[in-house]
Amino acid sequence: MSRSRTTDKSPIPSVWTREQRRTDQPALSRDAIVREAIAMLDAEGIEALSMRKLGARLNAGATSLYRHVATKDELMELAVDEVAAEIHVPPAGGPDWRAAVTEAAGSFRTTALRHPWLTLVLGQAGLAYLGPNYMSFSERLAALFTAAGFPEPSRAIDAVFSYVIGMSTTEAAWLTTVARSGETESEFVARLLPAAQQASAGYDHLAAAGPETSAQAADPAQLRDDKFAYGLEVVLDGLALRLPK
Amino acid sequence: MSRSRTTDKSPIPSVWTREQRRTDQPALSRDAIVREAIAMLDAEGIEALSMRKLGARLNAGATSLYRHVATKDELMELAVDEVAAEIHVPPAGGPDWRAAVTEAAGSFRTTALRHPWLTLVLGQAGLAYLGPNYMSFSERLAALFTAAGFPEPSRAIDAVFSYVIGMSTTEAAWLTTVARSGETESEFVARLLPAAQQASAGYDHLAAAGPETSAQAADPAQLRDDKFAYGLEVVLDGLALRLPK
């Protein structure tokens, strides 16, 4: 479709027949590239993103992107930091630190589930290089936990957010699997139920402990919300014991 | 090296000059393939594993592997399950459930750090398909938590192991970065320290809360052990509150 402009096979190359540079179309820029990459990642998953496809969506050649981004890995880091801006952390010093931390944890989770590739990249890059948005996220967390009175705020943060990251990673992977099936979560669960029960047939405690009853399978998203909230309360209870009083 | 046998350029192809099938060498089998894949993953990291390289290490062509393994993804699932057998879970019903859970959690962590690609694959596949070793790991956990007296063992397990997975993922990513640098962890930390301090310059609480002091950088592995143990105690304290008494 419509190669951009110059090297066209038009019979008489002329300044007049030549298309203008499309200044109305958002120019190829680092920001535009990152934005479009995020859109692609959200819509089609992490393994569907290739430099060629991304270039095509921006009406550009694949290699043009390298003028604005050193490498695909760097692009992924930029995408992660862009998305980190969506995480909301309440201001420090409020009256209820538990509510504030719950809000921050929940915001991280919903962001991670909105962009299921996030946790994958985090697990790969390991926060080696920190973008400004991620830094300020960490800073606001540190402020929050310090104001709450924790003597070792970084340890408390690590405890809470290791839990949050672990749960979000598992949930994101699950949602990705569901999305690939093309069904809704409820449909997928319903179809999976017999197989799951059969798989845990020989395992007494698994079968007894598992929440795989068709009654509870009605609203899987609610179930996940509850599970997340439960574990978070556990961690916060444990932390509260360490708050000097 | 030494292509296996038949289509050789030896002058006179003959049954006698032809190499015997190396029956002493472990034949190409599903188990041998999985074992060698794990060795490669451990030694060179997840992105260094390709079917061609793996075939070469087994003195086989790349496509031969597909006789024993449907796809590379399936091979990764097999590798994950193989490694899951290394996780130790104490028998249920012991006198000290906290010690038992601590043991299981620590065993998961050391396994994840011994095979830093584990958490990556877990985050990708999302435990969609469960191998026998992973199943029996889950079963033993369920037995442990049920015997400990938790009314909702699966929720307790999720709480603890979300934390364990989250922390292990972060640590594994960090260790991978360190390994790529070719330095020891201490050297890497020492070299990174000024950059880290400069990065958190404008962030008051981060700078105050960060453990980036050269004194503590002496033994980073010990620091990580402590951090993991601290968070685990937090979670277990929170869980203990929920134990009917």
Next chain:
DNA sequence: TCCTCTGTGCGTACAGTGTTCGCATCGAGG
């Protein structure tokens, strides 16, 4: 008006990937 310089787009090419297909060969069973 021309001439240079810098920044940008991109066609081509390279080395590598996972996987399919069909052929060659093997060991075992009738």
Next chain:
DNA sequence: CCTCGATGCGAACACTGTACGCACAGAGGA
């Protein structure tokens, strides 16, 4: 001895990320 199913594998396909060098646009100076 002959057949048959299982196994190994070379060639090929459709991709991938990225290096390189050319073509061109616009800006600034002469």
